[in-house]
Amino acid sequence: MSRFPADTHDVNMHAPRNKADLFFSFTWLALQGFGGVLTVVQRVLVEEKKWLTQEQFVEDWAVAQILPGPNVVNVALMLGGRFFGLPGALSAMAGLLLAPTILVLLLAAAVAGFAETPVAQGMLRGLGAVAAGLIAAVGIKLVMALTNNPMGRLACGALGILSFVAIGLLRLPLAWVLLTLGPMASVWAAHCIKQQRGDA
Structure with a gap:
């Protein structure tokens, strides 16, 4: 069960x-x-x-x-x-x-x-490109699940962009990004949920 x-x-x-x-x-x-x-x-x-x-x-x-x-x-x-x-x-x-x-x-x-x-190195590089494409496709699919997120699409998008910039472009350590953006997102989500419950 x-x-x-x-x-x-x-x-x-x-x-x-x-x-x-x-x-x-x-x-x-x-x-x-x-x-x-x-x-x-x-x-x-x-x-x-x-x-x-x-x-x-x-x-x-x-x-x-x-x-x-x-x-x-x-x-x-x-x-x-x-x-x-x-x-x-x-x-x-x-x-x-x-x-x-x-x-x-x-x-x-x-x-x-x-x-x-x-030959083996070429095969692995080719498979790596395919894997990257698959992950990108699922990432786009998962974004749709954020439609019902209590923070709203704008806040979710902003946090996603900030995370991408911090890790993908600025190469900041993942731990620091999580420790910074994670608590901010959690506090904002809790605030949004509280507001929704208050309105209900």
């Missing part, structure tokens, strides 16, 4: 059948996620499995961004824990990590002498 709180879980959303469903779903997700895992995570969890709404995915991904460790591992832990507690979190994480770890070890052994060749 889902452990989503009643006020945050859309009644149209589905839940994993059991911990094995979590494990195999995250295994399949991980095996598709070369280079552009964000695109796969969003598609599988929101569009295919319907375990999260688009808005919930954006919120969970935002939390995953500020926690230590890989974002997708953090999402797996949060989602598994939400549905089945600690066993669910461990099942999702194991599904995410087990098969790719085995595959990477096997591939590393198989291509040890091939990885530095111009």
Whole structure:
């Protein structure tokens, strides 16, 4: 049974059948996620499995961004824990990590002498460009989820632009950007939510 709180879980959303469903779903997700895992995570969890709404995915991904460790591992832990507690979190994480770890070890052994060749380097650069395109496409798709954000589109857009300028252009450390813009956004969002509730 889902452990989503009643006020945050859309009644149209589905839940994993059991911990094995979590494990195999995250295994399949991980095996598709070369280079552009964000695109796969969003598609599988929101569009295919319907375990999260688009808005919930954006919120969970935002939390995953500020926690230590890989974002997708953090999402797996949060989602598994939400549905089945600690066993669910461990099942999702194991599904995410087990098969790719085995595959990477096997591939590393198989291509040890091939990885530095111009052909292999060219292949990886080409795949990197594809992965960048996939991530950009999902980023544009996720922006649409901000339509219902309590801060409003203007504030969300301004924060997004500030983040891009700080990290992409000024090359500021991610930690400092999060510690600066994160609290500002949180305070403003809390103020907007309070105003909405007051108006209601």
